[in-house]
Amino acid sequence: MSTDVDAAQSVLEVGEFYRLVTEHLESAFGRRHARWVRGEIAKVYEKNHLYVDLADAGVATSDAKRAVLNAHCWASQWAQVKRTLAESGVTLQSGMIVSFYGYVDVYAPQGRIGFTVTDVDVTSLLGDVARRRAELIARLGAENLLEANKRVPLSPVPLRVGLVASPQTEGFNDFTGQLLRSGYAFDVRLVTTQVQGEVAPAQIVRAIETLDATDVDVICVVRGGGSKGDLACFDDERVARAIAMARTPVFTGIGHTGDESVADLVAHTRAITPTKLGEEIVTLVDAWRERMVVAPARRLSASAQAVLDEADNYVGERRRTMNFAVRDRLRAEARHLASTRERLDISARRVLEASAASLQSVRQLLGAYDPARRLAQGWSIVTNAHGAVVRTLSQLEVGATMSVRVSDGTFISVVTEKGTP
Numbered sequence: 110m111s112t113d114v115d116a117a118q119s120v121l122e123v124g125e126f127y128r129l130v131t132e133h134l135e136s137a138f139g140r141r142h143a144r145w146v147r148g149e150i151a152k153v154y155e156k157n158h159l160y161v162d163l164a165d166a167g168v169a170t171s172d173a174k175r176a177v178l179n180a181h182c183w184a185s186q187w188a189q190v191k192r193t194l195a196e197s198g199v200t201l202q203s204g205m206i207v208s209f210y211g212y213v214d215v216y217a218p219q220g221r222i223g224f225t226v227t228d229v230d231v232t233s234l235l236g237d238v239a240r241r242r243a244e245l246i247a248r249l250g251a252e253n254l255l256e257a258n259k260r261v262p263l264s265p266v267p268l269r270v271g272l273v274a275s276p277q278t279e280g281f282n283d284f285t286g287q288l289l290r291s292g293y294a295f296d297v298r299l300v301t302t303q304v305q306g307e308v309a310p311a312q313i314v315r316a317i318e319t320l321d322a323t324d325v326d327v328i329c330v331v332r333g334g335g336s337k338g339d340l341a342c343f344d345d346e347r348v349a350r351a352i353a354m355a356r357t358p359v360f361t362g363i364g365h366t367g368d369e370s371v372a373d374l375v376a377h378t379r380a381i382t383p384t385k386l387g388e389e390i391v392t393l394v395d396a397w398r399e400r401m402v403v404a405p406a407r408r409l410s411a412s413a414q415a416v417l418d419e420a421d422n423y424v425g426e427r428r429r430t431m432n433f434a435v436r437d438r439l440r441a442e443a444r445h446l447a448s449t450r451e452r453l454d455i456s457a458r459r460v461l462e463a464s465a466a467s468l469q470s471v472r473q474l475l476g477a478y479d480p481a482r483r484l485a486q487g488w489s490i491v492t493n494a495h496g497a498v499v500r501t502l503s504q505l506e507v508g509a510t511m512s513v514r515v516s517d518g519t520f521i522s523v524v525t526e527k528g529t530p
Contacts, residue, residue, distance in 0.1 A: 149164045269325045273313055295390075317348075
């Protein structure tokens with residue numbers, strides 16, 4: 110079917126057509142006629158400017174058939190909008206229902222109708238974020254993942270600590286400072302990650318999986334305080350599932366008092382700050398040391414002291430018994446010695462008296478045989494030059510010199526002749 114060109118109507122060039130379309134659209138939806146548009150974020154991309162594919166959220170048709178609006182927020186406006194979202198703890202993500210305020214624009218070279226965003230309804234976003242968070246928590250609960258990591262057995266002395274953190278940040282220093290000051294030999298194995306921003310969830314998941322494949326006793330996820338937007342990565346479903354499904358107990362110390370992320374809910378143990386998390390780890394080691402080292406040592410010391418006290422009492426009692434026994438024995442021995450001394454005195458006197466009588470008898474007997482008496486009777490004693498007593502002539506030689514003792518002295522005699530009787 111063909112339609113002839115009506116001579117009464119002019120033929121429009123494409124550019125002229127887009128100019129007319131743009132005029133009509135701007136007259137109803139232009140900068141001076143900005144409108145609120147609500148939809149579901151299908152795709153979001155940021156590079157100085159913000160680019161969003163906003164799909165119709167009011168129909169139940171499939172994604173392929175839903176109307177899509179190409180929205181963008183230029184850098185000059187996006188910086189302020191982004192700051193407002195961050196202060197409210199909101200990060201634009203796929204799946205969010207959002208209301209944008211802005212106006213239409215037409216890009217003729219690509220034949221595309223777009224939407225320039227000048228503001229975002231933060232209130233409705235907060236409600237959507239809360240709804241999505243509640244839905245995530247409900248899903249995790251239905252899959253029994255909220256308590257899964259809490260059931261993982263914890264080492265009684267967690268000295269090998271896997272750490273998911275950004276080095277040299279305040280939270281990192283607060284946590285590690287507690288371990289360093291404890292005096293215990295903690296083995297900290299750090300996997301560096303970003304802890305805020307779009308790339309943070311994927312990095313945190315990889316860090317948890319990396320440490321979970323090692324022999325650490327506990328995995329600690331640490332991040333200091335910040336805005337709700339800064340902490341949004343810890344409400345990410347990927348992070349929550351990585352923690353819940355880890356085979357190693359995961360401890361969290363995220364933000365300040367009052368901050369509670371989905372990561373905290375699925376973790377084995379949650380501390381309100383990185384400092385408190387460090388204290389918690391040290392307390393666990395303190396408790397093990399008290400239970401396994403200090404208390405047994407105290408009981409052993411008490412038992413040893415009881416044994417020593419009992420032995421001391423026994424030795425004291427034996428000492429007193431021995432003192433009494435020795436004293437009694439010494440007294441008995443003293444009495445025995447006194448009695449023996451008396452008997453010895455009597456016996457000695459008797460022996461001495463008997464010896465004196467015997468000596469007198471011997472003296473009298475010896476006196477009877479005293480050579481001096483024989484010499485006085487006229488006997489003499491002849492000795493040779495060697496002093497030997499001469500008893501026979503065979504002992505003499507002619508010319509030999511002899512000493513002759515008589516009663517009143519001695520004289521020398523020389524043998525001149527030997528004769529026979």
